[in-house]
Amino acid sequence: MANKNMFLFWGSGSSPCWKPMIVLAEKGLWEGLPQKLVEFSKKEHKGEDVLKTNPRGQVPTFIDGDIRVNESGAICMYLENKYSKEDNRLIPSSLDASAQVYQRMFESDNLKSKVTEPLVYYRWMTPKDKQDEELIKTKTEDAKAELKVWNGYLEGQDYLCGDQFTMADVFVFPQLAFFKRSGASFADFPNLNKYVDKIQSRPSVEATWPPHWKDSKGPDILKDL
Template identity: 30%
Template sequence: MVLKLYYIHQSPPSRMVVMTLKALGLDYEEVIVNLFEGEHKKPEFLKINSRGKVPCLSDDNYVIAESRAICSYLCNQYEKGDNRLYPTDPKQRGQVDQILYVSENTNDMMMAYINVGGVLFRGEKPVEEKIGEVKKALDLYEGYLSKTGYIASDGLTLADFFMASPLLMLDLPGYDDFKDYPKTTAWLAKIKALPYFDESNKEGLTKMKEMYQNALKK
């Protein structure tokens, strides 16, 4: 078995795949694809993933892209035991799948405010008019967490990884208005306390915040 992950540390979806690999205790080879130098658009990478996106995973001769699909595949293929990141019970898995879809929407809502592309490449700022979208998303988190200890159930699942991802990005502009969301704050603290969290996220988040803040200063 040779798992090979094509990614870059600054990419939030890439980091969620890294978290899944580490949670499952899987060894893998890293291949850094530098998006800032256009390596994802070069012919050699487009042969691997025609969409020109990271992350992308190669498992021997099997290649899969899209972070949620990659993480689901890894769990389907390699996860063992009863307390699973991706449950096998259809109803439990359905709940995880549902929130994996929701996480795309919450990501869009928060990114509309953070405006990463605009800040890094077009000299723009966070879009203050979109603060309301952030609060709408946080209302969803608080609602889910009023029912269960984690975002999709009382145990840790892939849904937690992908719902945590956009929340972590709110640190780029320094957003910290969580006073009305105590359950969300406590849940995110549990995610950050996972033994593989820093190893999976610290470098990428630090680099991304540095780039973002430097662009704002300019």
């Protein structure tokens, strides 16, 4: 096993954490990985052990021997470049094919800025009596427009960039699963539902499924999506 010099701090249900976890599993590095599941509710991400590796006090935080990487996307890229074999590449070796994968990876930030931040974080962080329901209606329409784009990308194909699971799926799936967990039905987005159903039974995804999602229901913040 290549992973005994590694260590991962992660939090359950966090998309930024889940992404590198899926990559680790795809590379056969997840099983037996030295790790700590930090509890956000106990502020363990601000604990001394995390801060020593990542002064920002955030997870994921990843150690590989002398290497420290603390940004979700950076860990994914590092693992991809260092631990890929021919049969588990997540970024195609064809440079032209890789362009689309990079496109969807970076484009996935829109799911955060159009759905997670204006709807989920807004509900979490704004006192109930100060929540602007009119604003939420507008933001819900924007979020639907964003989901429609991704639903379109999946028309006629199983994965975001064709018939292979790629880094684009690693970046996007955890966010879509989080939306479902948060009450989204995707009633208007059949391709997204089919996609989430398919990917959630992928071994790397099953192995890294957020533990606290298994035995609890999420809030229904996104029930209008």
